[in-house]
Amino acid sequence: MKLTSPLLILLLALAGCSAEPEAQKAAAIKVDGDRALLAEPDKATFLKLAVVEKDKGGLLRLPGRLIWNEEKTVRVFPQLGGRVQGIAVDVGATVKIGQPLATLSSPEYGQALADARKARADAQVAAQGLERNRVLREAGVVAEKDWQQAEATAIAAKAEAERATRRLAGLGGEGDGTYVLRTPLAGVVVERNLNPGMEFRPDQSGAPLFVVTDPSSLWIQVDAGEADLAKLKKGEPLLIESKQYPGERFKGVIRHVADFVDPNTRTIKVRGEVPNADRRLKGEMFVNALVELAPTPALRAPATAVFLFGNKRYVFVEEVPGRYRRQLVEAGAERDGLIDLMSGVNEGDKVVTEGSLHLLKYFKPAAAAEKQAAK
Numbered sequence: 057m058k059l060t061s062p063l064l065i066l067l068l069a070l071a072g073c074s075a076e077p078e079a080q081k082a083a084a085i086k087v088d089g090d091r092a093l094l095a096e097p098d099k100a101t102f103l104k105l106a107v108v109e110k111d112k113g114g115l116l117r118l119p120g121r122l123i124w125n126e127e128k129t130v131r132v133f134p135q136l137g138g139r140v141q142g143i144a145v146d147v148g149a150t151v152k153i154g155q156p157l158a159t160l161s162s163p164e165y166g167q168a169l170a171d172a173r174k175a176r177a178d179a180q181v182a183a184q185g186l187e188r189n190r191v192l193r194e195a196g197v198v199a200e201k202d203w204q205q206a207e208a209t210a211i212a213a214k215a216e217a218e219r220a221t222r223r224l225a226g227l228g229g230e231g232d233g234t235y236v237l238r239t240p241l242a243g244v245v246v247e248r249n250l251n252p253g254m255e256f257r258p259d260q261s262g263a264p265l266f267v268v269t270d271p272s273s274l275w276i277q278v279d280a281g282e283a284d285l286a287k288l289k290k291g292e293p294l295l296i297e298s299k300q301y302p303g304e305r306f307k308g309v310i311r312h313v314a315d316f317v318d319p320n321t322r323t324i325k326v327r328g329e330v331p332n333a334d335r336r337l338k339g340e341m342f343v344n345a346l347v348e349l350a351p352t353p354a355l356r357a358p359a360t361a362v363f364l365f366g367n368k369r370y371v372f373v374e375e376v377p378g379r380y381r382r383q384l385v386e387a388g389a390e391r392d393g394l395i396d397l398m399s400g401v402n403e404g405d406k407v408v409t410e411g412s413l414h415l416l417k418y419f420k421p422a423a424a425a426e427k428q429a430a431k
Contacts, residue, residue, distance in 0.1 A: 062244070067106050074419055079080050084096075085146070085155055085415065085417075085418050087419055088382070089280060090381055090382045091296070091375070091379055091380065091381050091382070092372070092380045092382070092415045092418060093098070093145055093378065093379055093417070094378040096378075097376075097378025097379075098181075098377075098428045100265070100377065101380060101412065102410075102411050102414060103340065103380075103408050103411035103414075103415075104210065104409050104410035104411060105406045105407065105409065106169045106358050106361060106406070106407060106409045107264075107286060107405070107406055107407075108355050108356070108357045108397065108401045108402065108403055108404065108405045108406075108407060109355070109356060109357075109403065110351065110352075110353060110354070110355060110356070110403060111349075111351055111352040111353070111354040111355070111356050111396070112351050112391055113348070113349045113350050113351040113352070114178065114347045114348075114349050115295075115347065115348060115349065115392070116284060116287055116347040116348075116349055116391060116394075117297075117344050117345075117346055118280055118284070118326075118345045118347070119275045119279070119344060119345075120277060120278040120279075120296075120328075120338065120341070120343050121240055121276070121277050121340065121341070121342055121343070122274045122275070122276055122277075122330065122337055122339055122341045122342075123274065123275050123276075123277055123336065123337050123339055123340065124246070124267075124269045124271075124275065124344060125269065125270065125273045125274055125329065126275065128241070128243065128270035128271075128273055128358075129241075129243075129267065129268070129269035129359075130239065130240055130241040130268050130269075131162070131231065131244075131264035131266075131267050132157060132237060132239060132240075132264055132265050132266040133264050133265065133269065133380065134235075134237060134256060134265060135257075136161040136235060137256060137257040138161050138235055138255070138256070138336070139160065139161045139253065139254070139255045140156075140158060140159075140160055140251065140253060140255075140256075140318040141159045141160060141250070141252070142158065142159045142252065142253045143157075143158045143250065143251075143252060144156045144157055144159070145157055145158075145245050145248075145266075146245065146248060147245055147246065147247065147248050147258070148244065148245065148246075149244070149245045150240050150244055150245075150416075151239050151242065151243065151244070151245060151268060153239065153240065153241060153242050154239070154240075155238060156236050156237070156238055157238060157239055157265070157266050158236075158237045158265065159235070159236055159237075159251060160235040160236070160237060161398055162404055167254065168319040168346075168375060169335050172371070176379065181221050182277045186304040187273050187299045191399065193233075210267070212430075213227075216412075217323050222325060222343075237266070237333075239266070239268045241269075241270075242270070243269050243270040244268065244269060244270070245266060245267070245268055245361065246268070246339065247263075247264070247266065247267035247269050247299050248263055248266055249262075249264065250265045250266075253353050256295055256354075264292070265353070267319075267349075269333060269339075271331060271335050271339070272331070272332055272335065273329060273330070273331060274329070274330045274332050274339065275327055275328065275329055275330070276294070276296060276327070276328040276329075276330055276345055277324065277326075277327055278325075278326040278328065278345045279323040279324070279417050280323060280324045280326050280374050281322070281323060281324075282317060282323075283326055283388075284325065284389075285313075285391040287349060288310060288313055288315065288324075288326050288347065289310065290310055290311065290313055291309065291310060292309070292310045292347065293307065293308070293309055293310075293348070294307070294308035294310060294328045294330075294345050294346065294347060295307065295308070295319065295345070295346035295347075295348070296308050296330055296337070296345060296346070297343060297344040297346060298337065298341060298342075298343045298344075300341070301336070304332055304422075307330075307331065307405075308328045308329060308330040308331070308345075309328060309329055310326060310327075311327050311328055311329050312326070312327040312329045312411060313325075314326070314366060315327050322402045326345075328345065338384050346400065354388070354397075354398070355396070355397045355398075355401060356395065356396055356397065356404055357371070357395060357397055357407050357409075358393060358394060358395070358400070358409045359390050359392065359393055359394060359395040359405075360409045360412075361407040361409045361411065361412070362385065362387050362395055363396075363412050365382070365416065366383055369383055369384070369385055369387050370383060370385060370407070371383050371397075371407045371412075372402070372407060372408035372412050372415055373401065373408075374405075374406040374407070374408065379425075380408060380415060382399055382400065382416075382419065383400050385397050385398075385399060385400030385401060386398040386399040386400060387389070
């Protein structure tokens with residue numbers, strides 16, 4: 057038993073050696089200036105390469121949110137204080153222009169109604185007085201001064217009656233003193249914020265009593281980055297993706313691009329319009345906005361090929377199998393896992409996308425030695 061124990065330990069040690077990671081079994085790497093040289097190029101299986109190609113176009117994907125189309129939305133607030141007597145519609149109801157939404161009891165409306173009736177009566181009396189004065193004036197009984205005064209009184213009374221009548225009509229009231237809240241827009245009631253018996257004042261802050269909109273058209277609100285500004289123009293088409301409808305895309309169009317950058321988020325507000333005749337899309341739904349991009353002369357490579365060394369960006373370019381040049385590059389925008397390379401590489405170059413850090417660690421001792429030698 058004592059003879060077999062050392063043998064067992066030796067066998068275990070040999071087994072451990074044979075389990076070294078493939079990357080550590082790779083050939084020795086030597087650094088020559090900006091190049092990493094492998095003594096045995098056929099053992100560079102731990103490196104993955106990709107070819108630098110021209111931009112083939114694609115889709116710019118931006119997160120967005122669907123909101124009501126404000127050009128087809130109205131928020132109904134009361135113009136007078138009062139108490140809710142009855143509610144004529146509920147959320148989801150389809151309404152026409154002028155259709156009653158709720159009836160309210162309002163002392164203020166009662167006063168406005170009384171003012172209108174008094175103004176109309178005064179206008180009628182003034183008109184009758186003017187007619188009498190006209191007859192007397194023609195008979196030479198009334199002085200011109202009195203006629204002009206009667207004429208001015210009649211005109212003022214008529215104007216006051218018209219003003220009071222227009223105000224009453226604008227409030228949407230009825231002859232019995234009930235104040236009726238009406239919708240100025242046809243659409244669907246998507247929000248209701250009142251209950252029977254509730255009291256309110258027109259000057260109090262809060263949510264509108266009703267929100268009416270036409271959900272057959274929605275807006276999409278997008279926060280775009282500064283780098284994407286050149287790709288977003290008014291009138292350009294959009295495609296909308298939603299996780300609720302996998303595999304489907306809805307068409308839209310860009311309606312507005314903000315003229316300023318948000319100083320806090322460094323984003324630009326972009327608004328689009330999305331037809332929604334079948335009403336499958338819903339307000340406040342989170343979606344993705346897709347913008348089709350045309351091919352450009354820009355060179356692109358996988359973003360994983362670019363790495364930081366110090367405060368600069370580099371890639372490793374394969375010159376021949378087993379020889380890799382550390383190349384300074386100017387990197388631009390990233391999209392769909394690819395990054396724009398404005399300088400440093402040519403079309404057709406092969407760059408390292410996996411294993412760059414393994415090569416890079418051999419440059420660090422060399423850089424440190426050079427720095428020490430310079431002192």
